[in-house]
Amino acid sequence: VSVGHIARRVLNALGTLAFVVTFNFFLFRFVNADPVGTLYRGRNVPRERLAELRSEFGLDGSTFEQFLRYVGQTMRGNLGLSYGSRRPVMSEIGDALWPTVLLVGTAAVLSAVIGVALGKRAGWRSGSAFDQTVTGGSMALYSMPDFWLALLLMAVFAQGLGWFPIRGMSDPRSTADGFAALLDTLHHLVLPCATLTLAYVGEYVLLMRTSMVEVKGEDFITLARAKGLRDVLVRDRHAVPNALLPVVTLLAINVGYVLSGAIAVEAIFSWPGLGQATYEAIRLPDYPMLQGLFLLFSAATIFANLAADLLYALLDPRVGR
Amino acid sequence: MRIRGIVAVLATAGGALSVHGAASAGTETPVVFTVGIRQDIDNFNVTVGVTVTDYEAWTLHYPTLTGKAAADFAVTPALAEKWEGSADGLTWTYTLRSNVTWSDGEPLTADDVAYTINRSRDEEWQNHISTVANLTAEATDATTLVVTSSAPDPKLPSLDVFIVPQHIYEKVSADDLAAHDATKDPGGGPFVLTELKNGQFWRMKANDSFYGGRPEVDEVIFTLFTDDDAMVGALETGEVDALGVVPASQFDKLAANPDVFAAEGEQGSFAELGLNAGMGLDNGHPSLKDVKVRTAIAYAVDRQTLIDKALNGHGKPATTITPSADPKYNLGPELLQPFDLATANKMLDDAGYADADGDGVREMPGGGNPLRYRYFARSESEYGAAVAEFITGWMREIGIAVDVSVISDSELTTVIGSGEYEMFVWAWTPFVDPDAMLSYFTCDQLSKDPDDPTNYYNDASWCDPRYDELYAQQNAELDPAKRAAAIEEMLTIFHEGAAYVVLFQDSELNAIRIDRWTGIPCQPEETGPFLFNNTAPIYTALRPRADAEPLTVACGSRGPTGAADRPASGSSNGDDDGSSLPLILALLGAVVVVAAGAVLLRKRRTSDDRE
Numbered sequence: 031v032s033v034g035h036i037a038r039r040v041l042n043a044l045g046t047l048a049f050v051v052t053f054n055f056f057l058f059r060f061v062n063a064d065p066v067g068t069l070y071r072g073r074n075v076p077r078e079r080l081a082e083l084r085s086e087f088g089l090d091g092s093t094f095e096q097f098l099r100y101v102g103q104t105m106r107g108n109l110g111l112s113y114g115s116r117r118p119v120m121s122e123i124g125d126a127l128w129p130t131v132l133l134v135g136t137a138a139v140l141s142a143v144i145g146v147a148l149g150k151r152a153g154w155r156s157g158s159a160f161d162q163t164v165t166g167g168s169m170a171l172y173s174m175p176d177f178w179l180a181l182l183l184m185a186v187f188a189q190g191l192g193w194f195p196i197r198g199m200s201d202p203r204s205t206a207d208g209f210a211a212l213l214d215t216l217h218h219l220v221l222p223c224a225t226l227t228l229a230y231v232g233e234y235v236l237l238m239r240t241s242m243v244e245v246k247g248e249d250f251i252t253l254a255r256a257k258g259l260r261d262v263l264v265r266d267r268h269a270v271p272n273a274l275l276p277v278v279t280l281l282a283i284n285v286g287y288v289l290s291g292a293i294a295v296e297a298i299f300s301w302p303g304l305g306q307a308t309y310e311a312i313r314l315p316d317y318p319m320l321q322g323l324f325l326l327f328s329a330a331t332i333f334a335n336l337a338a339d340l341l342y343a344l345l346d347p348r349v350g351r
Numbered sequence: 352m353r354i355r356g357i358v359a360v361l362a363t364a365g366g367a368l369s370v371h372g373a374a375s376a377g378t379e380t381p382v383v384f385t386v387g388i389r390q391d392i393d394n395f396n397v398t399v400g401v402t403v404t405d406y407e408a409w410t411l412h413y414p415t416l417t418g419k420a421a422a423d424f425a426v427t428p429a430l431a432e433k434w435e436g437s438a439d440g441l442t443w444t445y446t447l448r449s450n451v452t453w454s455d456g457e458p459l460t461a462d463d464v465a466y467t468i469n470r471s472r473d474e475e476w477q478n479h480i481s482t483v484a485n486l487t488a489e490a491t492d493a494t495t496l497v498v499t500s501s502a503p504d505p506k507l508p509s510l511d512v513f514i515v516p517q518h519i520y521e522k523v524s525a526d527d528l529a530a531h532d533a534t535k536d537p538g539g540g541p542f543v544l545t546e547l548k549n550g551q552f553w554r555m556k557a558n559d560s561f562y563g564g565r566p567e568v569d570e571v572i573f574t575l576f577t578d579d580d581a582m583v584g585a586l587e588t589g590e591v592d593a594l595g596v597v598p599a600s601q602f603d604k605l606a607a608n609p610d611v612f613a614a615e616g617e618q619g620s621f622a623e624l625g626l627n628a629g630m631g632l633d634n635g636h637p638s639l640k641d642v643k644v645r646t647a648i649a650y651a652v653d654r655q656t657l658i659d660k661a662l663n664g665h666g667k668p669a670t671t672i673t674p675s676a677d678p679k680y681n682l683g684p685e686l687l688q689p690f691d692l693a694t695a696n697k698m699l700d701d702a703g704y705a706d707a708d709g710d711g712v713r714e715m716p717g718g719g720n721p722l723r724y725r726y727f728a729r730s731e732s733e734y735g736a737a738v739a740e741f742i743t744g745w746m747r748e749i750g751i752a753v754d755v756s757v758i759s760d761s762e763l764t765t766v767i768g769s770g771e772y773e774m775f776v777w778a779w780t781p782f783v784d785p786d787a788m789l790s791y792f793t794c795d796q797l798s799k800d801p802d803d804p805t806n807y808y809n810d811a812s813w814c815d816p817r818y819d820e821l822y823a824q825q826n827a828e829l830d831p832a833k834r835a836a837a838i839e840e841m842l843t844i845f846h847e848g849a850a851y852v853v854l855f856q857d858s859e860l861n862a863i864r865i866d867r868w869t870g871i872p873c874q875p876e877e878t879g880p881f882l883f884n885n886t887a888p889i890y891t892a893l894r895p896r897a898d899a900e901p902l903t904v905a906c907g908s909r910g911p912t913g914a915a916d917r918p919a920s921g922s923s924n925g926d927d928d929g930s931s932l933p934l935i936l937a938l939l940g941a942v943v944v945v946a947a948g949a950v951l952l953r954k955r956r957t958s959d960d961r962e
Contacts, residue, residue: 079475081803086529113761115393115549116400116529125549181580189584196585202552202572203383297577302550306577310391310550313731315759 035343043336050328055100057324058317059093087111087318109322114314119322122307127289129199130303133219134292137226142281144227145234150273152235153242154265164235172232177294180225184298187221194221197300222299226292230284237280241273248272279338286334290327381569382895384868386882387582387591391575392553395544396533397513398476403883404573407595410887411555411571413513414539414562416445416464416496421872421888421905424677424783426509430464430539430562431496434508440829441501443508447494451562455537457518459562461490466517468498468510474525479512481787503827505834506784514539541566541891551575567894586611586862593868595882597860599663599733610866612904612911615858616873616880619676620780621669622734624652624742624852625767628813631798632770635812638715638722639773643702645849649688650695651745658855661737665860669853671842672792673785676885678878680785682838686846695749706750713750723752724773727766730757738776738854768804770812776854777810783885786826789841793819813850859883865904865911869896873906881906 066083084090088099088110103110109119148168152161171179188196195201199218206214245251246269254268289304296305304323311319394400397409418429431445451459468488471479485501500507516537523531534547541563542555552574557566574591576582579598583605585591597605597613606613626645627635638644654668674681703716712721726743728735736757743753753774758766766772781788790796794816796809818841825837845851859880863871870892874884881889896902904910 079477079480115391116396117394122549184581184584189588192588196581196588196590197576198551198574200551202554202574203385298581300551300575300577300581302548302575306550309577315761 036340039336039339043332046332047329050325050332051101051104054321054324054328055097058321059096087113104325109325110318112311112316112319114310114316114319119318122319123304123322123326126302126304126307129301130289130292130296130305132199133222133296133301133303134226134289136219137223137230137292138281138284140223140227141230142234142277145231146238146270146274146277148231149235149238150242150265150270153239153273154246154269156239156243156246161239165239168232168235170232171228172236174229175294176225176229176292177298179228180222180295180298183221183225194218199301222292222295222301225295225299229295233280234277238273238277241276242269245269245273279342282334282338282341284334285337286331289330290323382567383570383572384568384593384890384893385572385574385591386593386595387576387585388573388595389576389579389582390596391549392547392573395547396529396531397478397515398471398474398528398531400478404595407883407887408544408553408555408573409513410540411542411890412536412538412540412544413515414451414459415512415514415886416447416510417508419509419783419874419886421874421886421892422876424679424875424885430459430514436508440503440507441499443498443500445496445498445508447496448562449494451539452560453516453518453537453539454543454558454560455516456560457516457537458493459514459516459539460493461496462493463517464488464496464514465490466520467512467514470520471512474528481782482506482511503829505826505829505831506786542571563891566891568890571890586864589864589867593863593882594861597862599665599860602663602665602860602862605862610864611862612865612871613860613862614873614881614906614909615665615860616884616906617667617674617676617856617878618780618859618880618884619674619783619856620778620859621672621674621856622738622776622778622854623669623672624648624854625772625775625777625810626850626852627770627773628811628848628850629770630794630814631807631809631812632768632801632804634770636722636724636773637720638704639724641702642847642849643698644704644722646688647695647698647702647749648746648751649849649852650691650698651749652742652852652854653690653745654687654855655690657734657738657741660741661734662855662857666855666857669856672779672845672851672853673781673788673838673842674856675781675783675785676879677783677875680783682785682835682842686843692745692748699749704750711747711750712752721752722750723754725771726753726755727763727772727775728755728757729763729777730759732776732778734857735776742774742776765804767810767812768798768807769801770798770804775810778857785838789822789825789838792845793822795819811845811848811850813848815844815848818844865896865902867896868893869900869902869904870894871904871906873904873909876905877907879906 066080066087066089081090088096091099100110107120109123111117112119112122115122145168148164152158152164155161184196188194195218200211200214201218204211204214250272251264251269254264259267290308292301292303293305293308295301296303297309300306304326307319308323310316311323388404390402390404392400392404392408393402395405395408397405397413400409414430416429416431417434418427419425420427430451431447434443434445436443445461445464447461447464453459465488467479468483468486470476472483472486485504486498487501488496488498490496498507498510516539519536520528520531534544536544538544538558539561541558541561543558544553545556546552546554552572555571555573557569559565573595576585579601582591582594583598583601586594586605587608594605602613602615605611626648627639628642628645629635629637629640658664658666658668668687670687671681699713704713704722705716706713707718708714710721712723714721724746726739728739732738739755739757743755746753760777763775763777767775779788791808792811792814793809794814796807797812797814798804798807798809821837821841821844825834825841828834828837861880861882863881865871871881872888872892873879873881874886874888879885902911
């Protein structure tokens with residue numbers, strides 16, 4: 031892989047990021063909004079105090095001054111104050127980051143693993159009853175909206191059967207700590223995670239299956255068979271590693287979506303992650319928070335793509351020149 | 352089958368955890384009351400926070416000098432045991448309980464109260480300033496507080512401020528105050544905040560040193576939901592004990608549940624159709640400067656239809672701009688224009704607004720400028736879009752064209768301040784005392800600075816010199832009857848100005864599990880809600896309901912129907928009705944999945960054949 035290629039890719043990513051930072055600012059200035067007037071409607075706050083509050087939110091000065099201030103702050107990792115909580119956006123996002131990584135990360139790994147496992151068997155025996163069932167099921171799951179799936183699972187397993195809790199990532203009534211608290215969180219994780227896993231799994235099954243069907247016809251497979259290898263070994267040692275390439279790419283790209291990927295599901299299960307934070311920020315609307323979240327989501331996607339680019343160059347030397 | 356295996360494992364894990372949960376609760380059995388809410392604490396700092404949930408938490412955490420009776424808002428002793436006013440009504444001397452401490456063990460004395468009043472006045476703390484603006488407080492000893500008002504103040508001796516601990520706050524400078532982390536403040540109210548997880552829940556524990564005696568509930572937990580259906584489901588399954596705000600669409604369902612008491616209460620919040628009378632920044636339609644046009648519009652609004660259709664019937668027609676949680680302050684004359692399109696049309700005809708070109712829209716007298724109005728609805732409002740539909744239709748009937756835009760509250764503030772509107776629908780929740788609400792419509796509050804249009808409260812873009820005169824008069828009038836007369840005249844002037852068409856008072860909808868809880872006061876008793884009301888009396892009155900114990904609910908005639916005499920046991924079996932719908936949905940879902948799978952399977956087969 032040439033240094034030039036890496037440098038080009040990195041510069042490209044940084045350029046995109048700079049564009050996003052700028053675009054982000056103007057996107058949220060399109061709306062001529064005054065949060066201070068709204069927050070203090072009906073509170074009889076003296077006029078001078080309102081003006082002070084506006085300056086605390088960085089809403090004084092011309093748009094250009096505000097932009098310079100915003101760029102300077104963003105560079106230093108300061109994303110401003112949330113209109114909703116009056117706390118720094120950075121710490122709000124920090125609080126919401128880990129629940130999302132836990133939920134969406136687990137679901138991404140589970141769906142990839144299950145998807146690959148099902149997809150390889152389906153593709154290897156394409157046309158079999160197993161293939162038809164799995165492919166049909168995957169299509170159905172893939173086309174099902176995740177919020178609907180979430181409501182369905184909640185109706186059956188939380189409200190109907192009462193096996194799992196309805197909301198949050200812990201039971202505030204429980205005094206458990208240590209291992210018991212971990213179990214409690216896992217108990218809360220099951221339904222939202224199952225929703226996302228089911229929503230994502232179809233994509234992996236279908237991709238893996240197609241990929242397997244293609245690889246199956248290659249000469250090296252015929253060769254492997256000719257060597258007299260058992261069918262399972264031909265599949266797992268020769269076909270699967272080659273068929274996995276597009277899946278790896280999908281996984282890399284999906285990592286970028288991990289952070290933003292669960293807005294509806296987090297909102298339904300009141301899971302205190304970035305999706306819920308986004309939902310609440312839109313409801314208010316809390317522009318600095320949205321601005322910070324958009325920046326984070328864009329940055330995650332940009333860097334995941336950068337990683338995929340560089341990974342590609344490693345896997346396929348023709349790209350890296 | 353693999354799938355079945357996974358479900359079995361998950362179900363086992365769930366079962367194991369439920370058992371675990373029950374076991375851990377069994378060892379100590381603290382009495383925990385859990386309230387489901389949709390709105391988070393935005394900031395626990397009393398100088399920063401603004402949400403209703405903040406007020407509920409502060410009311411439990413911080414001590415107050417005086418309280419308000421649950422039944423009727425009468426001033427009651429709190430930290431102060433008794434008080435005495437001077438003859439001119441300007442000076443009040445409060446005697447405080449002795450030997451009271453903060454939850455950290457430090458003494459809670461008159462010094463803390465004086466410190467809070469004086470500092471919040473000097474620094475204009477947003478949640479205190481309307482109460483303390485004219486007050487000066489002095490602690491003459493640990494249990495004596497002298498409060499002097501620079502002008503007669505009809506609100507005294509009631510003093511609604513959250514008392515903060517001086518020994519903590521004196522170390523925080525004015526500049527650092529907004530960033531002060533108040534979640535660590537010691538408390539002096541009935542419950543003390545012990546844990547706050549933003550976006551999840553907050554926990555308040557009974558305060559052993561509370562001057563009113565330790566509450567019977569050991570712990571109150573407010574847990575946050577982002578989805579209405581999930582929240583209602585959690586009350587039905589018992590994951591929470593009560594809901595602060597029930598979605599209007601689900602209220603009737605909960606009210607029919609024998610384990611639940613669901614109550615409609617009034618907090619005085621009302622919605623209005625604001626018309627741009629053009630006295631602020633003058634960018635509205637010239638026709639609305641004519642009071643006859645504004646009055647005609649008032650005749651063309653059918654409040655009852657709005658309540659029935661947009662609020663699912665949970666509200667009542669509003670009559671004044673000062674509905675209050677306390678019925679004795681509902682002073683307004685009931686002058687409402689009845690819904691009468693013929694009268695409205697006749698008024699516009701008589702005033703010369705004819706439809707000369709026959710396009711269905713009237714023009715200004717003398718022709719030309721048609722009566723086409725910009726109408727702004729709130730994206731945050733549950734009923735905004737529905738109300739806009741109805742009003743647009745009625746306006747069409749009287750020859751007025753309306754263009755509706757749905758925007759966020761913060762945009763609407765700018766739109767109104769800059770006068771770039773003809774109509775909007777928004778809402779207010781006034782304080783118990785009408786003073787603040789009346790102050791917003793004085794001439795002083797009209798928007799007049801185009802560079803800073805949102806710094807003003809008067810969103811009627813209307814004012815009247817006589818109204819202003821009366822405002823000053825009532826603000827200093829200590830004789831309740833004279834004050835009421837002044838206010839009544841103000842409301843009449845405002846009503847005749849017709850810049851606001853008050854629409855309806857929407858109800859606060861609460862729900863609580865009465866199979867588990869008893870001792871539920873509404874505030875005020877006859878008309879108020881039992882959660883998120885003025886001084887939150889429920890948390891200290893509530894106790895767990897034992898089997899077959901009779902239920903006590905102090906909510907006037909709104910007590911639970913038919914459930915009061917029912918034994919309290921067997922609660923968990925009462926959900927069967929509620930759970931059949933989800934199961935039907937689930938079955939339906941399964942059928943859809945199977946059908947979709949089958950269709951795709953056939954498609955697959957044909958495409959495989961082609962391969």
